Amino acid sequence: MSKNTRINMGMQVGTPAQRRLWTLVGFGLASSAAAFCGFFVAKGDSKIFNRSNQVIIARDGNRSVFTMMNDYQGSAKDFARIVPIPVVPKREDIRIGDPSIVKKLDAYSAPRLVEYFDENPCAPPVVYDMAMPTTSAPQASPAQARANALGVKIEASYQVGEYDIDILSATQQTGLATYLRGEGYTLPAGADAMLGGYLKGGMKFFVVRVNMERFDASGGGFLNPIVLSYTSEKFMLPIRLGTLNSPGEQDLTVYLLSPQGRIETSNYRTAAIPTDKEVPMLVKDQFAPFYRHVFRRAYEREGKSVALLEYAWNTNNCDPCSSEPPTSAELRAAGVFWRQEDGFGGATGGIVPQPEGQAKPVFLTRLHVRYTAATFPEDLQFKVTPNQNTFQGRYILRHAYEGGGSCAALKTYKADLKRRNETQAQTLANLTGWNINHIRQRMAE
Numbered sequence: 001m002s003k004n005t006r007i008n009m010g011m012q013v014g015t016p017a018q019r020r021l022w023t024l025v026g027f028g029l030a031s032s033a034a035a036f037c038g039f040f041v042a043k044g045d046s047k048i049f050n051r052s053n054q055v056i057i058a059r060d061g062n063r064s065v066f067t068m069m070n071d072y073q074g075s076a077k078d079f080a081r082i083v084p085i086p087v088v089p090k091r092e093d094i095r096i097g098d099p100s101i102v103k104k105l106d107a108y109s110a111p112r113l114v115e116y117f118d119e120n121p122c123a124p125p126v127v128y129d130m131a132m133p134t135t136s137a138p139q140a141s142p143a144q145a146r147a148n149a150l151g152v153k154i155e156a157s158y159q160v161g162e163y164d165i166d167i168l169s170a171t172q173q174t175g176l177a178t179y180l181r182g183e184g185y186t187l188p189a190g191a192d193a194m195l196g197g198y199l200k201g202g203m204k205f206f207v208v209r210v211n212m213e214r215f216d217a218s219g220g221g222f223l224n225p226i227v228l229s230y231t232s233e234k235f236m237l238p239i240r241l242g243t244l245n246s247p248g249e250q251d252l253t254v255y256l257l258s259p260q261g262r263i264e265t266s267n268y269r270t271a272a273i274p275t276d277k278e279v280p281m282l283v284k285d286q287f288a289p290f291y292r293h294v295f296r297r298a299y300e301r302e303g304k305s306v307a308l309l310e311y312a313w314n315t316n317n318c319d320p321c322s323s324e325p326p327t328s329a330e331l332r333a334a335g336v337f338w339r340q341e342d343g344f345g346g347a348t349g350g351i352v353p354q355p356e357g358q359a360k361p362v363f364l365t366r367l368h369v370r371y372t373a374a375t376f377p378e379d380l381q382f383k384v385t386p387n388q389n390t391f392q393g394r395y396i397l398r399h400a401y402e403g404g405g406s407c408a409a410l411k412t413y414k415a416d417l418k419r420r421n422e423t424q425a426q427t428l429a430n431l432t433g434w435n436i437n438h439i440r441q442r443m444a445e
Contacts, residue, residue, distance in 0.1 A: 053250070054102050055237060058257040058335030059384060060360075065229045065335030067097045082180075082241065084203040084379075086232040088155045088167050096161040097225035101333045105255045107323040109311035109366040111273065111291055111393030113284065114320050118400055122407035146182060150175035155204060161224055162215040168205040172196070176205070188244040198238070227335060237380040243373040252369040257315075257331070258384050259338055259360035263367075265307045266383040268376070270367065272309045273298055274431055278396040280424045282442050290395075293432035295368065304375040311366035312391040316341070320394075331362050363388060 056067035068083075144154045151171035158165045170176035173196030177187060198205070210223065242250060256263035264270040274294060283290045298308060315325055328340050341359040369380070400417055425443060429436040 053242070053252045054106065054255070055252070056102060056105060056255045056257065056334050057237070057263075057382075058337065059235060059263065059382075060259055060338050062233055063229070063231050063337065064235065065227060065337060067102065067225050067227045067335055069099065069102050069225045081208045083206040083208070084198040084238045084241065085167075085206045085228070085230065086203060086234045086236075087230045088169075088204055089206075089228060089230050091156070091158050093229040094158060094160050094165065095227045097227040098333050099222070099225055101330060102225065102255075104323070104326055104330055105334060105364070105366075106253070108315075108318070108321070108326060109255065109313075109364060109392075110322055111294075111310055111395070112320065112322040113287055113395050113397055115284075115397045115399065118398065118413075120401055120403055120405060121409040121413040122405040147179055150179045150182075152176055152179045159211070159214075160226065162211055162218055163226065164209045164211050166207040166209075168207055170195075170199055170205075173199055190244050191241075194241055194244065229335070229337075235382045235384075237382070239369075239371060239376060240373070240379055243371070243376075249370055249372055252371065253310075254367045254369070254380075255334075256365040256367065256382065257334060257336055258363050258365070260384050261363050261386045261388040262309075262312050263365045263382050263384050264309075265367070265380055267378055267381040269302070269306045270309055271298075271302050271306050272391060273368075273393045275392065275394050276396065277427050277431060278398060278420075278424055279428050279431070280421070280439065280443050281397055281399070282439075283395065283428065284397055287395075290428075290432060291393075293434065295370075297431065297433050299370050304370070307367045307369045307380070309365070309391060310368050310393045311364065312387075312389070313364060314388065314390075315362045315364050318392075336362055 054069040056065075058065040147154055147168075152175050153169045155167040155169055156165075157167075168176065168179075170179075173192055176195055176199070177192045180187060195205075206228070208226065215223070237254065239250075239252060279290075295308065299306070302308070315331065318325060326334070331340060338360050339358070341361050369376070398420075401413065421443060422440075425436060425439045428434060428439050
C-alpha cells in the first residue's frame, strides 16, 4: 500500500506601516506575494530586489489569461512595476486575482514523496489493480501632455483594486526612460537599452503602481495578484527585465493550463526533472533541502539554459495526488475560460457560467526556470503541444518489512534489503551531490 506525503506551505505577513512585502516560503520552490514579470522602478533611492516569481497562464487558441505573482524584498512608499505586453488590454480584461489559487496549483503540482510498505515476504503475493483513472479617446491630461512631448502615449489608465495601471506606448527608448524618470522613478542600470529592445518588437508597457491610500484602506498586508487577459499570436513571458532587479539567480515557476496537452518552451530546451527515484528513509524529514539540491544538480547538469518540467497531468486526476485536484471553480479562477469537461475535479460545479461550446479538458504543465541575464538572454516563448503523457517529480520511500517469519523468502528478502539500501544511498548521492559516506552513516543511524 502507499501513502502520499503532503507538503505544507508557510506564510509570513509584514505590517502596512513598514510597507514591506516579505517572502512566503514553502520548501524553497515557490513563494506567494505580489505579482508581475518585468522590473520594479522605485522613487528616490529605494532598492527593490526581485528573486522569485509565480505565473499562471491559461491558453487556448490565441487567447491567454495571466495570473502573475512574485516575491520581492525592499521598501518603497511608491513604486511601480513595468511589464511588456503585445497589446493594449481593455478595463474588463484586468481584474484582481485570488492568491489562494496560486497556492492551490503549487501544492497540487509540487514534487512529492510517496511511501510504500514492503509486504511480509512469507505471505502469499497480493495482486493489485493498477489501472489508472481515465482522463478525460479623452482630452489630454497634464501627464499625457508631458508624455506626448517625449513621444510617449498613455494608451489607457485604470484603477483595479489597490493598483493604478497605465498602458504606455512609445516611439523611442530615450523618451520612455525620460518620461519615467520625470515621474520620479529611478530605473535600474541597463533599463534604457532593454526598453528599446521591446519597443523595436512592437511591445506596449503595462505599468502597475500601488496606490498606498487604497492599499491601507483595504487592510494592507500582501498585495493581490493581477489577472490580465488578451488575444495575441505571441505566446511569451517577459523575464529579461526582471534580471535588472536581481542580485543573482531568480526562480520562476509557471503553471500552464491548456485543453490540448503539455506546453513547452520553444526558444529554450524543456527537460524533465529526475523522477521515480527510490531514496533512503532519511529524506522524509528533510525533503526541502533534498529537493533544492536535486533541482540545483539537474539545472547544472542540463547546462542552466533549460526549463525543467516538474509536472504534467490532466487536472481530472492524479496518482498520487499531493493535494486535492483543483475544482472547476478554482480552474476558472485560475483563468480557464473554455468549457471544461466533466471529471472528478468537479468540472460541473461552481457558480460562474460556463462558455458555450464543446467541453474540453484542462491539462496542467508546471515548468521551473532558474535564470540570470547570461543564461536566459531571451524572453520565454511557449508552444502548445498535443502531448498528454503524464509526468510528476516523484520520489519513493520504501519501508522495510520488520515482522517475523521463518520462510526461505524472508532470508532472501533480508539479503536483498542490504543491496537495496546501498542502491538508495548511491541514488541519493547522485541526485543531490551529497557525500556518499555521510549518507551511509545517516542510514546506519
